[in-house]
Amino acid sequence: METQAANDVETPYSFRQLQEMIAAYLGPENVPRRFKIITDTSDFFRVDYNDVVILGGVPYLMRNYTREGRFGLDDEPKYWVRKAIDLKNREAKIIKLVFYEEIDARVGDMVFKCVRSPGKEAAILDMVAGHRNFMQGIAIRDTAGNIVRILDFIQGKRFDELISKLAGNHEEFFYEHLPGYLAIYGKMVKAIGFLHDQGQKHGDIRRDHILLDRKTDDYRWIDFDYDYYHAANMFGYDLFGLGNILVFLVGGGDITVQQLQANESPHLVKLSPEDMNIIFNNRVANIQKIYPYVPDALNYILLHFSNGANLYYENTGQLLEDLEEVRINA
Amino acid sequence: MSIDHTKCDITGMVERHIMIAVDSSDNSRRAVLFVGDFFGCYEGFQVTLLHIILEPEATFFRDTDERQKWLSGKLEEAKKVMDEYRHILLDAGFPEDRVNVRIDTMQAPSVADCIIKEQEEMKCCTIVIGRRGISKKEEFIFGSTSNRIIHEAKKCAVLVIE
Numbered sequence: 001m002e003t004q005a006a007n008d009v010e011t012p013y014s015f016r017q018l019q020e021m022i023a024a025y026l027g028p029e030n031v032p033r034r035f036k037i038i039t040d041t042s043d044f045f046r047v048d049y050n051d052v053v054i055l056g057g058v059p060y061l062m063r064n065y066t067r068e069g070r071f072g073l074d075d076e077p078k079y080w081v082r083k084a085i086d087l088k089n090r091e092a093k094i095i096k097l098v099f100y101e102e103i104d105a106r107v108g109d110m111v112f113k114c115v116r117s118p119g120k121e122a123a124i125l126d127m128v129a130g131h132r133n134f135m136q137g138i139a140i141r142d143t144a145g146n147i148v149r150i151l152d153f154i155q156g157k158r159f160d161e162l163i164s165k166l167a168g169n170h171e172e173f174f175y176e177h178l179p180g181y182l183a184i185y186g187k188m189v190k191a192i193g194f195l196h197d198q199g200q201k202h203g204d205i206r207r208d209h210i211l212l213d214r215k216t217d218d219y220r221w222i223d224f225d226y227d228y229y230h231a232a233n234m235f236g237y238d239l240f241g242l243g244n245i246l247v248f249l250v251g252g253g254d255i256t257v258q259q260l261q262a263n264e265s266p267h268l269v270k271l272s273p274e275d276m277n278i279i280f281n282n283r284v285a286n287i288q289k290i291y292p293y294v295p296d297a298l299n300y301i302l303l304h305f306s307n308g309a310n311l312y313y314e315n316t317g318q319l320l321e322d323l324e325e326v327r328i329n330a
Numbered sequence: 331m332s333i334d335h336t337k338c339d340i341t342g343m344v345e346r347h348i349m350i351a352v353d354s355s356d357n358s359r360r361a362v363l364f365v366g367d368f369f370g371c372y373e374g375f376q377v378t379l380l381h382i383i384l385e386p387e388a389t390f391f392r393d394t395d396e397r398q399k400w401l402s403g404k405l406e407e408a409k410k411v412m413d414e415y416r417h418i419l420l421d422a423g424f425p426e427d428r429v430n431v432r433i434d435t436m437q438a439p440s441v442a443d444c445i446i447k448e449q450e451e452m453k454c455c456t457i458v459i460g461r462r463g464i465s466k467k468e469e470f471i472f473g474s475t476s477n478r479i480i481h482e483a484k485k486c487a488v489l490v491i492e
């Protein structure tokens with residue numbers, strides 16, 4: 001049996017020691033015959049399934065890469081984001097290797113430059129350590145100085161999946177579930193305010209970037225590595241993301257013109273361009289026109305994210321203040 | 331009672347000190363041309379050309395070299411454009427010793443905050459700024475510097491040049 005590392009790097013563990021640790025996790029019959037011991041992760045394509053990456057003196061057994069679903073498109077593989085096992089305590093982790101990328105972020109018909117910043121995510125991880133509404137983890141530099149993030153694996157469902165599942169009958173969802181979810185939403189907005197107060201932005205607020213942590217029953221923001229150059233308002237893009245989530249939540253999903261047309265909805269004739277989402281012009285933001293039982297105080301908030309808005313939220317405090325006024329009574 | 335016309339009495343500021351908040355855009359150039367055209371032939375005005383370079387967090391860059399390169403590029407561009415703006419004002423009749431040029435590199439949530447902070451420190455009685463003419467969508471996501479200044483600036487006049 002071949003029992004050799006494919007490379008030869010100085011590590012605190014011998015190949016045999018690592019094999020024993022892997023055997024303790026996978027069982028002796030499943031120990032890989034060959035694997036690399038990696039301490040420099042600069043070339044993340046070199047990090048294969050079953051390799052052991054040593055970070056901060058801890059060996060991590062690499063598993064599959066992760067994928068990110070994006071609204072109906074095929075899931076995109078994220079080769080630099082790997083599932084892993086901490087071989088010391090056998091906990092599941094997500095390891096984000098360094099991938100510098102400049103992205104043309106597209107929001108509606110607007111395009112702007114975004115970068116992936118491991119340093120920003122590391123700074124936020126440090127800032128939110130112990131905060132129940134953020135993913136938890138640490139950042140460690142590998143031997144080449146790459147800022148690798150080691151995240152606690154969150155077992156649980158995405159926020160948008162939970163809402164879509166509950167919202168089959170909107171009126172029932174509205175009275176039975178929405179009050180509770182609005183309270184959760186308020187907590188998530190407060191958490192973003194916590195970042196803003198310390199001069200940081202999330203950078204990629206989307207409804208699939210909130211996970212319900214099954215272990216702790218907490219909702220957590222994930223993925224804070226996006227960054228962009230801001231000039232006039234650092235927090236505008238985050239607030240836009242928060243608005244989209246609220247419109248999705250109150251509507252029990254996106255309400256699009258296409259859906260209304262397909263269902264020959266009588267509400268279609270009542271809609272004007274002012275009622276649509278300011279960026280995604282096919283989504284209804286004035287949800288009261290579809291569901292008249294949406295109270296004025298709540299619809300007033302939604303209208304801040306519509307084409308007809310003349311006033312926008314500039315910070316989370318303003319949004320929270322209006323949220324506190326919302327009452328849903330059956 | 332005599333009125334001292336060299337002072338901005340309403341604002342309580344020390345003298346007729348106009349700040350033109352600029353960058354390298356066409357609308358900034360229009361703001362400078364406006365000030366030159368309207369005030370260049372009068373005595374008693376002091377003008378400060380202010381260019382804010384809003385510096386991102388260090389983590390925005392891969393390393394210090396990239397950050398340094400970004401900053402040098404911005405500074406070079408700012409110096410070039412400020413030289414041009416200064417000459418526009420001098421040609422319009424402002425005395426050389428009444429035109430100040432200031433380039434500041436700052437970290438803040440918005441350029442408007444930096445401009446207002448500088449206006450308060452320099453006690454300028456007027457802020458002049460060009461309007462970018464951005465779409466409603468852009469304003470919603472990225473904000474508008476001129477709108478923010480209109481709403482936030484205190485104890486000074488604000489001129490927004492289309």
